[in-house]
Amino acid sequence: MLRILAIVLLVLATSPATAGAWMREKGSGYSSITISTTLSRDFSESTYLEFGVRDDLTLGAEVAFYAFSNGVQSGSAMVFLRRPIGGDDRPSVYAYELGFGAGWSGDIVRPYIRGGLSWGRGYQLKRLNGWMAVDASLFIDTYYGEHLLKIDSTIGLNFNDRFAGMIQIFHAATSDISATSIAPSILFKPIKSRPEFRLQIGTETQIGNTDNSAFKISFWRDF
Incomplete structure (x- = not known):
């Protein structure tokens, strides 16, 4: 049970702000570094990267680390691909992801291994x-046969060119x-420069x- 709980907490703590169903344009990319610390002195850090190989193919990678205050440490590393579902001429966009x-x-x-569906x-x-x-x-654990379902919901609003607000709900569950x-959270651009931070x-x-x-504090970069 403690091992399963550690897995669930790790997945929740390292949830990055990703593009979801939106694809990266060919030749463009995005990266983020997120640091989180809890009142009980648990600590997590995640590095996320995605890059548009084609307009209909985005590749990505994520590395995460979690340290519990009791000394237990956890981590993960993953690579994935994202493909669109349907055209991009509709108000809603859909995509699927496959990763390992x-x-x-x-x-x-x-x-x-991980399979995912996104709507935006x-x-x-x-x-x-x-x-x-x-x-x-x-998430399907290929060694222990465990499954973990994760659902992230996001709503954001751009107040102006520099400031935005966002609310996310993260849910993770095993059997x-x-x-x-x-x-x-609040998003803002501290400086006006390119690449965009x-x-x-x-x-x-x-x-x-x-x-x-x-x-939580996260540094985003578009390039």
Whole structure:
């Protein structure tokens, strides 16, 4: 049970702000580094990268590390591809992802594969524009035979060219345990330059476990 709980918490803590169903244009990319620390002094760090090989093919990679305050350490590494579903001439966009990697918790290493479906849509709120997204993925542990379902929901709103707000809900569940977190955050561009940098500052609170609330800071870069 402790091993399963560590896996669920790791997946929640290292949820990056990804493009979801939106593809990267050919030759363009995105990277982020996210650092999180909880009130109980748990710590996580994740590095995320995606690149548009073609307009209909995005490749990506993610490396994450988690250190519990009791000394237990976990981590994961994954590579993946994203392809669109249908055309891009509709208000809503869809995509699927396939990935493989490995995770570890203490001295236990577990290879896994991941399949995902994403939906995204832009919207207008008076003169402001925003976006909505739902990303669902299934992790299959190829060694232990365990499954983990993860659903991330996002709604964001651009206040102006430099500031935006975002609320995310992360849910992860196995056959034995589940956890849900709410993560509000503010995005802003600290400098006007290219390549474009953005800074995300926010909190994340696990429902039913507010003692493990976290402060998160993330550095985004488009290139």
